[in-house]
Amino acid sequence: xxxxxxxxxxxxxxxxxxxxxxxxxxxxxxxxxxxxxxxxxxxxxxxxxxxxxxxxxxxxxxxxxxxxxxxxxxxxxxxxxxxxxxxxxxxxxxxxxxx
Amino acid sequence: xxxxxxxxxxxxxxxxxxxxxxxxxxxxxxxxxxxxxxxxxxxxxxxxxxxxxxxxxxxxxxxxxxxxxxxxxxxxxxxxxxxxxxxxxxxxxxxxxxx
Amino acid sequence: xxxxxxxxxxxxxxxxxxxxxxxxxxxxxxxxxxxxxxxxxxxxxxxxxxxxxxxxxxxxxxxxxxxxxxxxxxxxxxxxxxxxxxxxxxxxxxxxxxx
Amino acid sequence: xxxxxxxxxxxxxxxxxxxxxxxxxxxxxxxxxxxxxxxxxxxxxxxxxxxxxxxxxxxxxxxxxxxxxxxxxxxxxxxxxxxxxxxxxxxxxxxxxxx
Amino acid sequence: xxxxxxxxxxxxxxxxxxxxxxxxxxxxxxxxxxxxxxxxxxxxxxxxxxxxxxxxxxxxxxxxxxxxxxxxxxxxxxxxxxxxxxxxxxxxxxxxxxx
Numbered sequence: 100x101x102x103x104x105x106x107x108x109x110x111x112x113x114x115x116x117x118x119x120x121x122x123x124x125x126x127x128x129x130x131x132x133x134x135x136x137x138x139x140x141x142x143x144x145x146x147x148x149x150x151x152x153x154x155x156x157x158x159x160x161x162x163x164x165x166x167x168x169x170x171x172x173x174x175x176x177x178x179x180x181x182x183x184x185x186x187x188x189x190x191x192x193x194x195x196x197x198x
Numbered sequence: 199x200x201x202x203x204x205x206x207x208x209x210x211x212x213x214x215x216x217x218x219x220x221x222x223x224x225x226x227x228x229x230x231x232x233x234x235x236x237x238x239x240x241x242x243x244x245x246x247x248x249x250x251x252x253x254x255x256x257x258x259x260x261x262x263x264x265x266x267x268x269x270x271x272x273x274x275x276x277x278x279x280x281x282x283x284x285x286x287x288x289x290x291x292x293x294x295x296x297x
Numbered sequence: 298x299x300x301x302x303x304x305x306x307x308x309x310x311x312x313x314x315x316x317x318x319x320x321x322x323x324x325x326x327x328x329x330x331x332x333x334x335x336x337x338x339x340x341x342x343x344x345x346x347x348x349x350x351x352x353x354x355x356x357x358x359x360x361x362x363x364x365x366x367x368x369x370x371x372x373x374x375x376x377x378x379x380x381x382x383x384x385x386x387x388x389x390x391x392x393x394x395x396x
Numbered sequence: 397x398x399x400x401x402x403x404x405x406x407x408x409x410x411x412x413x414x415x416x417x418x419x420x421x422x423x424x425x426x427x428x429x430x431x432x433x434x435x436x437x438x439x440x441x442x443x444x445x446x447x448x449x450x451x452x453x454x455x456x457x458x459x460x461x462x463x464x465x466x467x468x469x470x471x472x473x474x475x476x477x478x479x480x481x482x483x484x485x486x487x488x489x490x491x492x493x494x495x
Numbered sequence: 496x497x498x499x500x501x502x503x504x505x506x507x508x509x510x511x512x513x514x515x516x517x518x519x520x521x522x523x524x525x526x527x528x529x530x531x532x533x534x535x536x537x538x539x540x541x542x543x544x545x546x547x548x549x550x551x552x553x554x555x556x557x558x559x560x561x562x563x564x565x566x567x568x569x570x571x572x573x574x575x576x577x578x579x580x581x582x583x584x585x586x587x588x589x590x591x592x593x594x
Contacts, residue, residue: 100420100438100472102406106230107285109201111254114278115244115264123199123254125285127230131403131424131436139230141199141254145412145469150287155408155420155438160259160457161471165412172244172277174260175199178469179411186404186422188447205329206384208300210353213377214343214363222298222353224384226329238329240298240353249386259358271343271376273359274298304527305582307498309551312575313541313561321496321551323582325527337527339496339551348584358556370541370574372557373496397519397537397571399505428502428523428535442511442568452507452519452537454570457556461568462511475568476510483503483521485546 100155102129102184105148105177109141117171124148124177126156133184133191142175143168153181153192199254201228201283204247204276208240216270223247223276225255232283232290241274242267252280252291298353300327300382303346303375307339315369322346322375324354331382331389340373341366351379351390397452399426399481402445402474406438414468421445421474423453430481430488439472440465450478450489496551498525498580501544501573505537513567520544520573522552529580529587538571539564549577549588 103126111123122144128136140156145165148154154177162176163169184192202225210222221243227235239255244264247253253276261275262268283291301324309321320342326334338354343363346352352375360374361367382390400423408420419441425433437453442462445451451474459473460466481489499522507519518540524532536552541561544550550573558572559565580588 100470102438107283107287107290109254109280109284110282111278111280113245113281114254117263118278125230125283130434131422137229141201146410155406155411157469157471159471161460161469163260163263164414164460164467164469170263172256172260172263172275173199174256174258176469179408179415181406181408182410183407184404184422185406188404191404206382206386206389208353208379208383209381210377210379212344212380213353216362217377224329224382236328240300262359262362269362271355271359271362271374272298273355273357305580305584305587307551307577307581308579309575309577311542311578312551315560316575323527323580335526339498361557361560368560370553370557370560370572371496372553372555397569399537427533428521443509452505452510454568456570458559458568458570461513461559461566473568475514476507478505478507480506481503481521482505485503488503 100157100178102181103127103154103156104129104135105150105152105154115172126154126177140175142177143173144177146177146180148177148180155179155181199256199277201280202226202253202255203228203234204249204251204253206249214271225253225276239274241276242272243276245276245279247276247279254278254280298355298376300379301325301352301354302327302333303348303350303352313370324352324375338373340375341371342375344375344378346375346378353377353379397454397475399478400424400451400453401426401432402447402449402451412469423451423474437472439474440470441474443474443477445474445477452476452478496553496574498577499523499550499552500525500531501546501548501550511568522550522573536571538573539569540573542573542576544573544576551575551577
């Protein structure tokens with residue numbers, strides 16, 4: 100999985116009908132030093148993530164492993180909201196300290 | 199998924215017979231600031247997307263999830279026409295304002 | 298899929314036995330302006346493509362979707378010979394004009 | 397697989413319920429000269445790897461091949477702790493010499 | 496598939512038990528001009544490849560297509576030892592001329 104920050108949303112009305120009701124988040128990837136990378140995914144949301152939160156994003160066939168998504172043409176999924184990232188024994192990110 | 203703009207079409211007569219009737223769009227990827235990237239896919243179209251429209255593109259096995267495509271050797275699919283992209287609370291793209 | 302030009306062939310005698318009889322083409326990728334990229338695949342040929350022709354290449358599990366290839370360890374396949382590529386209403390490539 | 401070094405951990409409480417009990421390691425990739433690359437994965441741990449150890453990381457659908465993980469939305473997995481890496485007949489890494 | 500040169504081996508004792516007996520080769524990728532790229536895979540060996548040989552490497556789910564490997568968390572496999580690579584009608588590599 101990659102670490103990403105929720106930056107926004109994408110809305111599509113004219114889409115494959117299997118995608119009805121799926122919420123699309125624009126999530127921008129974050130590097131191992133905590134900085135935003137020039138790389139993103141439009142990912143389906145499975146956890147109710149909000150703007151600015153750090154999340155875990157799975158790509159590829161993993162994005163269709165949730166019940167009900169087996170036949171959706173998805174290749175990216177937000178699988179968790181991140182509480183903490185620790186690197187070399189130090190805190191890189193702590194959700195509680197962001198607000 | 200990635201955000202992309204429909205730039206054109208690719209025609210192939212001599213192809214695997216499972217691909218008969220599939221329309222191939224040349225879609226160029228767009229970055230998180232709305233600019234065209236030097237990166238594209240030739241994607242099957244499932245939604246009737248037109249030139250210049252912004253679309254959502256799924257890659258990998260997701261491209262074969264539509265009914266009838268299970269056995270086609272596809273690895274990229276246009277899954278939706280984008281209405282709006284919002285980033286940090288601002289509008290990055292609105293289909294209505296393009297015409 | 299990516300657009301690529303057939304540049305040559307790769308021969309391997311000592312290989313997994315499921316690959317017996319498979320022809321391997323060295324195909325070099327082409328960018329959205331029609332230029333060769335420093336990127337290639339060795340792809341199985343399903344359409345009888347010849348040197349210099351432009352072809353469509355599928356990667357990943359798509360490469361095993363042809364009848365008889367389900368159990369071959371392939372990850373790239375030439376799925377079609379390109380006739381035309383049109384971009385922004387102009388012709389980027391036309392097979393008839395190449396010879 | 398890629399060679400990576402365990403750098404830390406990621407904790408997520410609000411996640412897809414299938415991921416309950418999965419430990420997420422932040423592993424940073426290492427190049428063929430033994431140097432850290434600016435590239436990482438958050439990978440599920442299947443072998444009890446510790447910080448600083450070199451590990452083998454599988455990506456994609458391989459990450460769901462362990463018993464019990466078939467339906468988890470995982471795309472990266474630590475599959476082994478590395479003892480030695482030999483390159484051109486020389487030792488690039490030997491776990492015993494690290495401590 | 497990609498063309499790669501066998502550079503060495505990786506040994507892991509503490510690994511997923513399904514990987515017992517699998518030999519891991521460190522293979523470095525080669526570009527379309529025959530030069531080593533700063534890119535490698537640790538790939539399972541299915542053909543008895545030796546150091547310095549040029550091989551074909553499949554990635555992704557293709558790496559689990561060999562009988563017995565269906566449930567192993569592998570994402571890279573050496574599928575053949577290369578005899579010759581021909582590009583634009585010229586020989587880029589001929590195994591017989593290497594020794």
